[in-house]
Amino acid sequence: MEYLKEATFILRREIAQFWPYLFLVIFIVMAILSPWISPFDPDRQHLLARLKAPGFEVNGGVFWLGSDELGRDVLSRVIYGARISVFVAFLSVIFSGVAGTALGMLAGHHRGWFEQILMRLVDVFLSIPAILLAILLVAILGPGIVNVILVLSLSRWPRYARVAHAQTLSLANREFVVISNAMGATTLHVLRTHIFPNIFNQILVIATLEFGLMVLFEAGLSFLGLGVQPPAASWGSMLSTGRNYVSTAWWISTFPGVGLFILVLSANTIGERVGGLPKYGGTES
Amino acid sequence: MIRFLVFRFSQAALTIFGVVSLVFFLQRLTGDPVALLLPETATEDDIKVMREVMGLDQPVWSQYANFLFDTFKLDFGFSFVRNAPVSEIITSRIPETLELAIGALAFSMVCGFPLGLIMAFTARRQVSKWLMAFVLACQSLPTFWSGIVMILVFGVWLQWLPTSGTGSLSHLIMPSISLGLLSLATYARMTRTAVLEELEKDYIRSARARGVRGARLVRKHLLRNSLVPIVSISAIEVSQLLAGAVVVETVFAWPGLGLLTMQSIAARDFAVVQIIVLLGSFITVSANLISDLLYSIIDPRIRL
Numbered sequence: 001m002e003y004l005k006e007a008t009f010i011l012r013r014e015i016a017q018f019w020p021y022l023f024l025v026i027f028i029v030m031a032i033l034s035p036w037i038s039p040f041d042p043d044r045q046h047l048l049a050r051l052k053a054p055g056f057e058v059n060g061g062v063f064w065l066g067s068d069e070l071g072r073d074v075l076s077r078v079i080y081g082a083r084i085s086v087f088v089a090f091l092s093v094i095f096s097g098v099a100g101t102a103l104g105m106l107a108g109h110h111r112g113w114f115e116q117i118l119m120r121l122v123d124v125f126l127s128i129p130a131i132l133l134a135i136l137l138v139a140i141l142g143p144g145i146v147n148v149i150l151v152l153s154l155s156r157w158p159r160y161a162r163v164a165h166a167q168t169l170s171l172a173n174r175e176f177v178v179i180s181n182a183m184g185a186t187t188l189h190v191l192r193t194h195i196f197p198n199i200f201n202q203i204l205v206i207a208t209l210e211f212g213l214m215v216l217f218e219a220g221l222s223f224l225g226l227g228v229q230p231p232a233a234s235w236g237s238m239l240s241t242g243r244n245y246v247s248t249a250w251w252i253s254t255f256p257g258v259g260l261f262i263l264v265l266s267a268n269t270i271g272e273r274v275g276g277l278p279k280y281g282g283t284e285s
Numbered sequence: 286m287i288r289f290l291v292f293r294f295s296q297a298a299l300t301i302f303g304v305v306s307l308v309f310f311l312q313r314l315t316g317d318p319v320a321l322l323l324p325e326t327a328t329e330d331d332i333k334v335m336r337e338v339m340g341l342d343q344p345v346w347s348q349y350a351n352f353l354f355d356t357f358k359l360d361f362g363f364s365f366v367r368n369a370p371v372s373e374i375i376t377s378r379i380p381e382t383l384e385l386a387i388g389a390l391a392f393s394m395v396c397g398f399p400l401g402l403i404m405a406f407t408a409r410r411q412v413s414k415w416l417m418a419f420v421l422a423c424q425s426l427p428t429f430w431s432g433i434v435m436i437l438v439f440g441v442w443l444q445w446l447p448t449s450g451t452g453s454l455s456h457l458i459m460p461s462i463s464l465g466l467l468s469l470a471t472y473a474r475m476t477r478t479a480v481l482e483e484l485e486k487d488y489i490r491s492a493r494a495r496g497v498r499g500a501r502l503v504r505k506h507l508l509r510n511s512l513v514p515i516v517s518i519s520a521i522e523v524s525q526l527l528a529g530a531v532v533v534e535t536v537f538a539w540p541g542l543g544l545l546t547m548q549s550i551a552a553r554d555f556a557v558v559q560i561i562v563l564l565g566s567f568i569t570v571s572a573n574l575i576s577d578l579l580y581s582i583i584d585p586r587i588r589l
């Protein structure tokens with residue numbers, strides 16, 4: 001019995017530690033494997049089985065999470081929605097992170113007018129409320145999945161740039177940087193071998209938190225009709241149509257919302273935890 | 286102090302100028318607005334007249350100068366879609382959004398402060414971990430989904446609250462909660478951090494040694510000293526709330542600035558959209574400025 005007690009204790013502790021990673025992996029697997037694991041084609045309409053409650057049996061399978069207003073399987077659409085969310089968030093974080101970090105490091109390394117102009121531009125971008133900036137850009141570029149990624153990258157790079165700039169400045173007077181400069185190393189060399197490895201941890205923490213935010217932004221834009229366009233299955237647009245049926249078919253809006261919530265919560269929890277470690281500039285053990 | 290003020294004000298002014306320029310040039314990228322404004326049957330002459338009315342026949346730089354000058358004079362132009370001055374359209378919506386923002390701020394403060402206090406006082410116990418998980422959940426809840434769930438539960442199933450629109454206090458409850466959840470998380474966490482920091486200081490320890498406990502410790506000793514960071518983020522929270530209003534107002538059909546933004550985008554009424562963006566960033570910049578100033582007012586130890 002003692003062993004059993006200890007085993008459950010360890011198991012509980014480990015689950016408490018790892019659930020966000022577990023969920024994140026589940027969503028990523030869902031995103032990659034969606035064509036193979038979803039029971040139905042997400043766009044296939046069963047017009048005789050519209051707005052059916054979860055568990056409804058249709059010829060060829062079961063709507064485990066019900067069907068929407070066009071008789072499409074909600075479960076399949078949630079799985080494909082994970083694909084869009086993960087894909088958009090991942091690419092936006094990569095693009096904005098790479099661009100922002102590179103520009104920020106350059107500005108910190110190459111002081112002078114470039115730094116001044118870039119950092120004032122960062123101020124300008126960060127002073128426009130993020131969702132308004134994204135809405136404005138989408139309104140100009142037009143909706144669609146490619147434009148959403150473009151818009152999110154365009155509106156989020158300043159956050160990385162500001163941190164990369166500050167961190168680079170704090171490293172500028174350290175011996176290894178000064179000596180490397182004095183020995184005639186190229187900018188690229190200094191930034192790549194001396195600066196970047198030292199600021200990578202901070203950038204990683206921001207990127208993790210930004211991932212959750214990007215998932216929310218994509219869903220928000222799609223919810224407002226400015227993001228991924230129908231019939232593509234995005235959690236945001238599913239919520240938006242589900243809202244019209246909330247009194248008769250709660251399942252349409254509930255399940256994409258649950259998916260969204262768990263994915264964002266996992267990303268935020270991981271970000272918090274990683275950011276709290278001393279190695280990444282935090283204080284918690 | 287004076288030097289700092291001058292520096293901060295000029296920095297804020299420069300940022301606003303940058304935003305105005307950015308908005309102008311972004312809007313230029315959208316192409317010719319005249320084609321969208323006029324019906325398909327419009328003749329060449331109609332288009333020409335319209336371009337002259339809108340000042341589009343002038344070179345870009347003079348348009349830019351005019352735009353800057355007009356904005357500086359608080360002349361925000363004319364919406365041809367709604368056939369009314371933009372400033373009039375926007376001011377008619379401000380009270381609604383303000384009402385919502387105040388509701389959300391009140392909700393997030395009333396719940397956030399005590400939550401943060403409890404988390405700080407129970408820091409070493411399991412309760413604190415659960416509360417922290419709750420706070421993190423609030424932070425991760427998409428506004429539009431929490432709104433829909435509340436509509437489902439309180440509006441449709443229980444029928445306690447109206448699902449959309451405005452008018453009475455009961456209309457305000459759900460939108461405020463939905464909008465305020467994120468700020469609640471911020472307040473709770475800021476309060477927790479600030480109080481934890483204060484709790485470790487000597488004066489608290491000696492107060493505790495003298496037998497001061499509970500509410501008296503909080504009220505007489507802790508509150509004022511840990512208030513600095515909390516009050517100063519309030520200014521920034523306000524600007525966050527105004528941006529979050531876009532989604533919440535759409536969910537609850539709340540006729541404020543957020544809904545106006547969405548309606549204007551649907552109608553391709555950029556004259557209105559650009560001014561809302563300007564207003565949003567103006568509020569953000571001022572909020573940052575105010576929070577800097579508040580720091581020194583609340584805590585005289587911080588010299589600018």
